Amino acid sequence: MESFSHELHNFSRTRLRKQSTRITTASGKVFVETRSGDGGYVTKCEGESATCGFVQDLSLDLQVGVVTPYLLLASQDAASDTATLRNYKVTHVLNVACGVENPFPQHFIYKTVSMMDLPETQLTSFLPQCFEFIDEARKQDGVVLLHCNAGVSRSASVAIAYLMAKQKIPFEEAFNRVRSARPSIQPNAGFLVQLKEYRP
Secondary structure, three states: OOOHHHHHHHHHHHOOOOOOOEEEEEOEEEEEEEEEOOEEEEEEEEEOOOOOOOOOOOOOOOOOEEEOOOEEOOOHHHHHHHHHHHHOOOOOOEEEEOOOOOOOOOOOOOEOOOOOOOOOOOHOOOOOHHHHHHHHHHOOOOOEEEOOOOOOOOOOHHHHHHHHHHHHHHHHHHHHHHHHHHOOOOHHHHHHHHHHOOOO
């Protein structure tokens, strides 16, 4: 009588379909690992163009949302495009991203307030210095471009909070005004909770 393990091995070899496992490395390379007939594994690379768990978008996002005449909302792409900055008469740039350089310090006044786009980040602790920069620019008849990486969560949240604080409007109205200016906004879940509870 055959051993159970021998029976199981024969069953799996003859009746089960081969399965492949996709592995994506930190650098974005994708490998497909498939079990070979001798019990080992065969690994094939799917090519250099594979990305790490997301759809790679190489198009520039130069869309600028006009929240108020002196406060604009955009992505880091717009903040790095001199033609866009000049077209909107930007004088000040408020950078709330992490690791994004300010490319034109000789042409614009910059303020960097590095914050992580994580639900547990205490958004409200960063607001006073952001508001101070925006208000100072406004006193100088300046125009502030507010950006993070994608112009979707951090910078949008600061813009919403700014409207709530300075124009004394509720969260829903501030959110809708910022979304009208830049339809792609999507503050992370933690920021949304903080903004709904924010009492400036």
